[in-house]
Amino acid sequence: MLGLAKRVGARFLLTSTSEVYGDPLQHPQVETYWGNVNPIGVRSCYDEGKRTAETLTMDYHRGASVEVRIARIFNTYGPRMCIDDGRVVSNFVAQALRKEPMTVYGDGKQTRSFQYVSDLVEGLIRLMEGEHVGPFNLGNPGEFTMLELAEVVQEVIDPNAKIEFKPNTEDDPHKRKPDISKAKELLGWEPKISLRKGLPLMVSDFRQRIFGDHKEGSGNSKTTASSS
Template sequence: MEQVRIARIFNTYGPRMCIDDGRVVSNFVAQALRKEPLTVYGDGNQTRSFQYVSDLVEGLMRLMEGEHVGPFNLGNPGEFTMLELAQVVQETIDPNAKIEFRPNTEDDPHKRKPDITKAKDLLGWEPKVPLRKGLPLMVSDFRQRIFGDHKAEGASTATSLV
């Protein structure tokens, strides 16, 4: 009988994401690059956690190559409010970018934070790339794809990490 390994993947960001996929990180990055206001829903105090794609890949590899079965949460337990995320995107792309507040949806959870204790204990895995280091790599990729700028800073670095 085969043993099944299950990964529960939490918010992941990085180069090569679909630019208009509706996810908050790609939305904010695309909006800032296009000089559009960053759209924050509600008061912006709801939290999410974000992991860089190379951290996810490392976690998946450890899970697949390991002997442990069952569900493993693969995500970053570090939390950011949506307003903090918008501010980090502002700092990274355009300090003059506007933040626009819109009414929140009823079904928007106030908090999302993975418990990665099992992944840490059994796989020896935890995310390593902080948002402020991973985000510029994603921005470089998005900038190149949106504007066709082949000289985008860090573009070769961004693609080599994925």
Template sequence: MYNPIKTIKTNTLGTINMLGLAKRVKAKMLLASTSEVYGDPEQHPQTENYWGNVNPIGPRACYDEAKRVAESMCYAYKKQEALEVRVASIFNTFGPRMYMNDGRVVSNFILQCLQNKSVTIYGDGQQTRSFQYVTDLVEGLIQLMNSNYSLPVNLGNPEEHSIEEFATIIKKLSGSSSKIVHLKAMEDDPRKRKPDIERARLILNWFPKVELTDGLISTIDYFRNELSRNDNQWSMKQRMTY
């Protein structure tokens, strides 16, 4: 279950502890930030120079603002302590070995399809997201750490899909008979999410290489094997995050 207090503590106290450690041992600090720092964006696609549109008291605020605070702390340490920092703004990522019941849209859709349960979409399903495969993200993080660039860098796949379209793709690839159903929209659910990755291309020579369908097939196969191995004992969380 999502715990907002634990979330903000983990992201703020955890980051400041790691910054203190990096300062003491003279290490380079990598912050795994998130596209959630852009909130419900008024700029599309989102560039790293965009300051975001976040509701500071909304239901998503503890996660969104904690990541924004973490970024602020990184750059405060960079300016005051000359600490080397690298900040990756990570967009939706998926792949094998995800927690199967973590409440994320990819794992929820795949589990629902494989179990022939209703595929639940919050709202009209026209909100968009961009999904990258985990190996592309790992390559981007390695290249960012090996670079001399200290400003935030978007790491994500600029191929944009609506949530409804994404559910349909997973249903087809999994061979599911599930029905797609719409539930009440979630408060402050961003309507658009798509990274501008020009900075990553220019600075890191990085861009995603794995096609969405190829990555989904591998992930679906992993989930199917896990379900079989665990005798279908996985339970679904009621909350879904996009």
């Protein structure tokens, strides 16, 4: 893709990730922080893959004058996510709607920051239309533990939804929160939709896709869920 951008003179967007910070020793994370990543860990293919992509992007920018933009995206949620994609927000919402226990790994005290999809889209548009390369953290600085997230899901879906604890996964980051000062200053961007405002919009979509297609047959329901 970088080679193609070079040949046709296109502006190239790399959607990187907060995972480049690994299990951070700095909190909140600023773009100048180099991260704390285990290069041979079970999660490293994603972490290091994105770090390598950033390296290649900057090499093409410096060496071949390709116009590039780099966004480090923090946890994002919203309608039309794949219902069983394994991300914590979609997991909790789908489990609560199906009357299954919400699965919390570890003690549930690890934190994440959740941004609504329309906030992210606005940030990406501003990044691409602006003149700053980045990288830019694009995320919502509102920080929630996994247990707090589960409580918000209970508020929205079912106050009696159960929580089930399981052993934590290896190299799971303990904290994750973006410092978005750079995006505020140079892009004029910050998220506007809180978790408590955005989650009901996602729940409505999930409820429709999980339960709303039965009249048209289970085959259609399955197609709708898998293609979203």
